[in-house]
Amino acid sequence: xxxxxxxxxxxxxxxxxxxxxxxxxxxxxxxxxxxxxxxxxxxxxxxxxxxxxxxxxxxxxxxxxxxxxxxxxxxxxxxxxxxxxxxxxxxxxxxxxxxxxxxxxxxxxxxxxxxxxxxxxxxxxxxxxxxxxxxxxxxxxxxxxxxxxxxxxxxxxxxxxxxxxxxxxxxxxxxxxxxxxxxxxxxxxxxxxxxxxxxxxxxxxxxxxxxxxxxxxxxxxxxxxxxxxxxxxxxxxxxxxxxxxxxxxxxxxxxxx
Amino acid sequence: xxxxxxxxxxxxxxxxxxxxxxxxxxxxxxxxxxxxxxxxxxxxxxxxxxxxxxxxxxxxxxxxxxxxxxxxxxxxxxxxxxxxxxxxxxxxxxxxxxxxxxxxxxxxxxxxxxxxxxxxxxxxxxxxxxxxxxxxxxxxxxxxxxxxxxxxxxxxxxxxxxxxxxxxxxxxxxxxxxxxxxxxxxxxxxxxxxxxxxxxxxxxxxxxxxxxxxxxxxxxxxxxxxxxxxxxxxxxxxxxxxxxxxxxxxxxxxxxxxxxxxxxxxxxxxx
Numbered sequence: 001x002x003x004x005x006x007x008x009x010x011x012x013x014x015x016x017x018x019x020x021x022x023x024x025x026x027x028x029x030x031x032x033x034x035x036x037x038x039x040x041x042x043x044x045x046x047x048x049x050x051x052x053x054x055x056x057x058x059x060x061x062x063x064x065x066x067x068x069x070x071x072x073x074x075x076x077x078x079x080x081x082x083x084x085x086x087x088x089x090x091x092x093x094x095x096x097x098x099x100x101x102x103x104x105x106x107x108x109x110x111x112x113x114x115x116x117x118x119x120x121x122x123x124x125x126x127x128x129x130x131x132x133x134x135x136x137x138x139x140x141x142x143x144x145x146x147x148x149x150x151x152x153x154x155x156x157x158x159x160x161x162x163x164x165x166x167x168x169x170x171x172x173x174x175x176x177x178x179x180x181x182x183x184x185x186x187x188x189x190x191x192x193x194x195x196x197x198x199x200x201x202x203x204x205x206x207x208x209x210x211x212x213x214x215x216x217x218x219x220x221x222x223x224x225x226x227x228x229x230x231x232x233x234x235x236x237x238x239x240x241x242x243x244x245x246x247x248x249x250x251x252x253x254x255x256x257x
Numbered sequence: 258x259x260x261x262x263x264x265x266x267x268x269x270x271x272x273x274x275x276x277x278x279x280x281x282x283x284x285x286x287x288x289x290x291x292x293x294x295x296x297x298x299x300x301x302x303x304x305x306x307x308x309x310x311x312x313x314x315x316x317x318x319x320x321x322x323x324x325x326x327x328x329x330x331x332x333x334x335x336x337x338x339x340x341x342x343x344x345x346x347x348x349x350x351x352x353x354x355x356x357x358x359x360x361x362x363x364x365x366x367x368x369x370x371x372x373x374x375x376x377x378x379x380x381x382x383x384x385x386x387x388x389x390x391x392x393x394x395x396x397x398x399x400x401x402x403x404x405x406x407x408x409x410x411x412x413x414x415x416x417x418x419x420x421x422x423x424x425x426x427x428x429x430x431x432x433x434x435x436x437x438x439x440x441x442x443x444x445x446x447x448x449x450x451x452x453x454x455x456x457x458x459x460x461x462x463x464x465x466x467x468x469x470x471x472x473x474x475x476x477x478x479x480x481x482x483x484x485x486x487x488x489x490x491x492x493x494x495x496x497x498x499x500x501x502x503x504x505x506x507x508x509x510x511x512x513x514x515x516x517x518x519x520x521x522x523x524x525x526x527x528x
Binding site: 058061062063087088090091093095097098099101102103104105114115118119164165168 | 304388389393396397400401403
């Protein structure tokens with residue numbers, strides 16, 4: 001599946017990362033990573049499990065602190081923000097978790113209402129219901145509104161997770177392994193949804209994945225994380241046009257297994 | 258030469274092991290201090306999560322009633338029954354209501370409630386928060402700019418701190434009723450006589466001490482459950498450990514608190 005053309009503004013960086021380093025105990029996961037995300041762009045970060053892909057987006061959203069380096073999001077240096085400033089920035093970032101992270105004790109509607117009740121206090125219940133209907137329709141799951149997360153399939157949970165992040169109209173979307181654990185057809189639906197979100201909500205996104213079909217379907221640009229650094233970047237074809245055995249092994253494994 | 262080198266390496270390893278253990282111990286102490294003090298920083302300032310607090314009060318209070326009722330009633334009957342022979346030896350069975358009253362109001366009411374609550378509520382809080390940590394629901398709250406500590410921890414600790422004293426009063430009443438039933442069956446004492454003797458035997462200080470204890474026990478159960486769950490390590494094993502260690506730690510702390518408060522109350526009583 002080929003990705004439709006995106007409206008990318010290459011003059012405007014929404015995320016700029018320089019020399020990012022992060023270690024856990026003695027193990028250095030990220031070793032001086034540099035990365036830019038442009039407005040309207042879908043950037044795919046590829047890499048094997050445990051190479052620090054999720055750590056990267058957790059640092060961007062302020063869930064983890066970097067050891068060294070600069071992480072600038074929408075013009076603000078994340079590590080230097082006060083808790084209040086960080087919260088204000090987080091409202092502009094949507095984070096879709098690998099396992100959806102839906103609140104188990106709440107229905108789909110309550111999950112979607114949760115951020116609205118806290119961050120759009122002036123909104124009436126009727127307005128909230130209207131917005132919930134819009135985002136549920138955007139992810140194609142209007143009929144699940146009163147269901148509990150445990151009653152949903154893996155793909156539905158992913159979609160509701162994405163809907164919950166969209167409800168506050170974020171400028172940036174961070175997707176952590178959006179197709180992990182899904183069958184090929186459902187994965188394709190999720191890929192389409194990621195492209196649809198980019199087009200309809202005009203978001204800039206970082207998509208963390210090791211699924212090359214997903215990378216090809218959603219990425220305007222692809223970067224490959226190997227040994228704690230971005231070794232390759234460009235279009236999907238450019239990244240894999242190399243003699244580097246590590247990259248070739250990754251490609252062969254994905255398309256032959 | 259080789260042996261001396263090996264010994265030196267072993268000593269170094271042992272030292273490093275000890276240092277790491279000590280580091281971890283003091284770090285854990287600091288984390289506990291930070292976690293508890295954060296509660297007092299957050300509880301008095303808006304936004305208040307009223308809906309969640311009420312929901313948790315219902316979970317802690319109302320849903321514990323059946324278990325508490327049965328346990329308290331049985332304890333009342335059994336305690337009375339077991340105390341009778343000793344008093345009967347001195348022909349002092351008429352003192353039974355006073356004895357039951359002092360034992361239940363001063364110690365057994367708060368302690369039994371706290372033990373049942375730490376098993377039922379503490380483990381459930383530990384498991385729930387642990388599972389939320391493992392499935393990244395707490396992270397999801399944080400990235401959506403919602404304070405998970407306020408929503409999850411403050412509401413649960415407030416609920417246990419408010420509801421355990423209420424449950425303690427209820428436990429005390431039900432246990433006394435159990436005691437009355439036994440006394441009435443054997444000594445034909447009337448309800449009014451029984452409760453007159455019960456209230457004659459206790460003082461205002463006993464009621465205050467019992468309430469203070471149950472407030473502290475409630476706070477301990479909520480705080481320990483939340484701390485263990487909130488800091489649960491990854492994986493389902495971590496959730497189980499969080500639930501288990503919530504109960505064990507809370508019970509241990511409750512007995513220590515009981516011991517300390519008893520000493521303080523006895524000192525006040527002597528003054």
